[in-house]
Each structure stands twice: as structure tokens, then as C-alpha cells.
Amino acid sequence: MVISKADSRVQLVSDLILPETKRWNAHLVNEIFAQAEACAVRAIPLSWRRTTDFFYWSGRRYGYFSVRSAYYQIQQARLSKNPSSPSQNFPWKKIWTTPTPNKIKHFMYRAVNNILPCRDSLMKRGIQTGEECALCGEHKNESLTHLFLSCSWTRVAWFSHPMGLRSDTIEEGFADSYKPDEMAKITQALWAIWKARNENLFNGKLQDPAAAIHKALTLLMEWLAAQEKTPQNSGTSSNVTWKPPPENSLKVNIDAGWTGTDATGFGLVVRDHNARMMFASTHMEPARFDPAMAEALALRWSLSVIEELGMDDVVIETDSMIVYKAMREAHCKNYIEPIILDCKLLASIFPKFSLSHVKRQANNSAHSLAALAHEYPSIVWWDNPPRSVAEAIFVDALSYD
Known part of the structure; x- marks a missing residue:
């Protein structure tokens, strides 16, 4: 210190x-x-108990060290020192959302990062191989730039593309210039060029450029048609609604949220089996915690509030899967463990207690309260809550009728 x-x-x-x-x-x-x-x-949250110290690796969410996470942090540090890296500036979001098979997206990732095993890359790594291009057989330096743009075979392939592309018009920032469906056709063509290169290199079969592009685009159309026929999951989020607790029990919905740049708000609402609001409250902490810690602190605060109110049969719902799993595990070895242990100690006080995980759509009332914590810090309502909260409670009541 x-x-x-x-x-x-x-x-x-x-x-x-x-x-x-x-x-x-x-x-x-x-x-x-x-x-x-x-x-x-x-801003460092403290446990309410006398806890022992433990080592925590910040490179992973659950605090355990791994070589993989250390390697990732090293790579991120290298990228931050070299912002001009092609991978750093590439519009990856547009690639990941392009309607193409995942293998094409993976191929694009390798191409942009220059890790496809073309002959130029292999030579730089000390692997002795031929230098000439596997497609045209003329160029003495088979780099990715040559293979995808300037190769004579490739130029014919681009010219035969339905979009009428020319290799000399495909610039470094091409991903920003086309729509998603156009990007799908371009990335599919790039993959076709690479596949044709490997087919000639390993099997000695040189394909016709126009035929290779046509076959690749046909496969893309078939894949897109198959996606449209795939049945969608019927359990959509629109069907997720709040459910009342059993008779003689009380349900407590809790949530946490940021209320500005330097504060975190908590909210809870207590309702009976008739969806009638019994109690609602907000609380604000003058520090900004990450989502998992904020939700854990919201649970601890909520448990202390309902314990003070003398409730003995409660069902608590949270929309944080991390906190829910941590409460169910015998040993929670991550940075929220001290707060989770506080929560477990408080929960043991109640004669009847259960914790459930729900989707955000079933937790709107508590979410509205947490968002209001900056306006109403540490406020209690026995009735007549703020309008946004009252509307959320009303919608919840209608959803199960």
C-alpha cells in the first residue's frame, strides 16, 4: 500500500x-x-465479515490463472503498442455480422492477420518451399496481396464475379464500402480463390476462374436458403414475463445499474401472490462497480433490507447469472466471493428462502427502481411508487392474468 x-x-x-x-x-x-x-x-467493496486474503488473477473472470489468459493479455498489450496493425483497425463487426458460414469468417480472420500459409509467409518462418504462385506459376513471391489481388488467375476470377469487380479497385478499407449481402459474396470469392490455390497445389487440378467463383456463390446461395428454412427457437424473449410467488410467500425482485459516471444504484420491489406491491426501495453507492460486483452488492443490500422488515418466506429473483451461480456453488473463487459469502450468511437467517434467475424482461420493475436511484437515493415506498415503476408493476400484473 x-x-x-x-x-x-x-x-x-x-x-x-x-x-x-x-x-x-x-x-x-x-x-x-x-x-x-x-x-x-x-470504491473497493468490503465484506461485512472478517475474511482471509486470497490471490486473484485479474486476467480471468473467476480469478484462476491460466497460460491462455496470460497470452491473451500479452497480445492485447502488443496491439495497444501497435495501433496501425491491420487487425486493430479492421471493421470486424461487419465481418462477424456478414451472412456467411462461420468457416468463411474464420478464413477472413486468418487472411486479415496474415496467418494463411502462403509461400511467402512459410519462407519467412524458415519453411523451405517453392516461391512461385500456386495459381499463375509466374510470380516469384506468393504473398497474400499477390494471391488475392494481382495474380493473373485471380484477376480473371474477379472480372467474372457477378458484381463486376476488378482487383485493382479492392482497397484496404473495402469492408466499409459494401452492404452485408455484397460482403458475403466478396468474402465467399476470396475463399474460393484460396481453395482453388490449394486444389492446384496439392492435387494438381487448376480450376477455371469463372467456374470456381460460380461454384462458390452457388454454395453461398444454398447456405442462405438453408438458414431461412431452419426453424427458429419458439422461446423468444417476448414470452418472458414476471410470475407471482406461491400463496403466503413474497417475491423480491432486485437489480443494479449505473446512475452516472461515478455511482451505482440498487432497486428492489416486494410483491405478494396477487402481484400487489408490499414494499419498494432504492439505494445508491457513490462508486461505480462492474456489473457482477454491482449485482452481488445489490443482493447483499436487499437481503439486509428484507431481514430488517422481518420477512421469513421470500423468493428473490435476479437477472445476474453470475451471482445466481455463485450463490449455488459451494466455493465461489472469484473477486465477488467476499460479498457472496456475506449473502449466504444473510440468507441462512430466513426460515424459507430461495434465489432464482430470470431474464431482464421479467425484472423490469426492479430495473426501473435501480435507474431511479440517482433521483431517489435510499428511498422507501409502501405505496404510490414513481410512475415508471408503477407502470412496470402494472404490466407485470397483466402479464400473468
Whole structure:
């Protein structure tokens, strides 16, 4: 720990925590840290119990180290130092949403990152192979630029394309110039060129350029037709609605949301089996937490509220799958574990308690409350909640009638 001002009162991190409330000693933190550092310290959520420290790897959501995650972080650091990389500036979103088979998208990823095994790339890696182009047999340097743009075989292929393309008009930023259906035909043609190159290289069969393009586009049309005939999943989100709890039980919907650049809002609404609102509340924390931590803190806050109200038969619903799974696991080894353990301790107090996961569409009332936390921080309603909340509750009541 590095402090901005020497202070004999602080030797350990625990010296900055109020033992009675298990909260940061905001006055002391603000006194010995610079403003930015003090804000960062106060934004660290604290457990309500006396917990032990543990190692957490920030490269993965669940805190376990892996070589794969370390490699990913190294690659991201390299990309940040080389913003001019083609992969960094390429419009990947347009490629991923192009209506083509996944193998074509994977092929495009490899082509843009220059990791297709053309002869030029193999030679640079010390793999001895022929230098001439596998399609035209003339050029002495089979690079991807030559193969897809300047090869004599390729130029004929582009000319025979239904879009009437010319290889010298396909520029580096071509993905920004075409519609999705046009991009599908272009990427399919690029794949056809690569496939024709491999067919001639490994099987000695040189295809006609126009025939290769025609065959590739025919396959694309067949694939698109098959997608239209594929039955869609009938369980759409529009059918997800709020359901009332069993008789004599209370349902508590909770949610968390950002209420600005530096605050997180919580919301909860309690209803009976007739969908009648019994209680609603908001709370705001003056710090911005990531979604998983915010939802875990919202659950802890909600449990403390309903425990104070004396409720003993509750069904809590959250739209956070991470928090839901963490509460069900015996050991939650990730950065929200201290808060989850607080929640488990609070939940053990209730004679009847259950936690369920629901889609956002079934949690609109709590979501509306969390969004209002910046206007109504730490407010309680026994009736007459804000209009947006009342409307959400009314829609929920209609949905199950």
C-alpha cells in the first residue's frame, strides 16, 4: 500500500476500515490519500465479515490463472503498442455480422492477420518451399496481396464475379464500402480463390476462374436458403414475463445499474401472490462497480433490507447469472466471493428462502427502481411508487392474468 502522506495511524489496510460498520473510514482515507487515490480506495467493496486474503488473477473472470489468459493479455498489450496493425483497425463487426458460414469468417480472420500459409509467409518462418504462385506459376513471391489481388488467375476470377469487380479497385478499407449481402459474396470469392490455390497445389487440378467463383456463390446461395428454412427457437424473449410467488410467500425482485459516471444504484420491489406491491426501495453507492460486483452488492443490500422488515418466506429473483451461480456453488473463487459469502450468511437467517434467475424482461420493475436511484437515493415506498415503476408493476400484473 502506498500512501500520499506519512501517518502513524495507518500500518495495515485494516486501519482504514471502521470496525463497527465494516466500511472505509472515509475521513481518514481522504486525509492521507490524494483525491484520485481516495476515490479508488472508497470504491473497493468490503465484506461485512472478517475474511482471509486470497490471490486473484485479474486476467480471468473467476480469478484462476491460466497460460491462455496470460497470452491473451500479452497480445492485447502488443496491439495497444501497435495501433496501425491491420487487425486493430479492421471493421470486424461487419465481418462477424456478414451472412456467411462461420468457416468463411474464420478464413477472413486468418487472411486479415496474415496467418494463411502462403509461400511467402512459410519462407519467412524458415519453411523451405517453392516461391512461385500456386495459381499463375509466374510470380516469384506468393504473398497474400499477390494471391488475392494481382495474380493473373485471380484477376480473371474477379472480372467474372457477378458484381463486376476488378482487383485493382479492392482497397484496404473495402469492408466499409459494401452492404452485408455484397460482403458475403466478396468474402465467399476470396475463399474460393484460396481453395482453388490449394486444389492446384496439392492435387494438381487448376480450376477455371469463372467456374470456381460460380461454384462458390452457388454454395453461398444454398447456405442462405438453408438458414431461412431452419426453424427458429419458439422461446423468444417476448414470452418472458414476471410470475407471482406461491400463496403466503413474497417475491423480491432486485437489480443494479449505473446512475452516472461515478455511482451505482440498487432497486428492489416486494410483491405478494396477487402481484400487489408490499414494499419498494432504492439505494445508491457513490462508486461505480462492474456489473457482477454491482449485482452481488445489490443482493447483499436487499437481503439486509428484507431481514430488517422481518420477512421469513421470500423468493428473490435476479437477472445476474453470475451471482445466481455463485450463490449455488459451494466455493465461489472469484473477486465477488467476499460479498457472496456475506449473502449466504444473510440468507441462512430466513426460515424459507430461495434465489432464482430470470431474464431482464421479467425484472423490469426492479430495473426501473435501480435507474431511479440517482433521483431517489435510499428511498422507501409502501405505496404510490414513481410512475415508471408503477407502470412496470402494472404490466407485470397483466402479464400473468
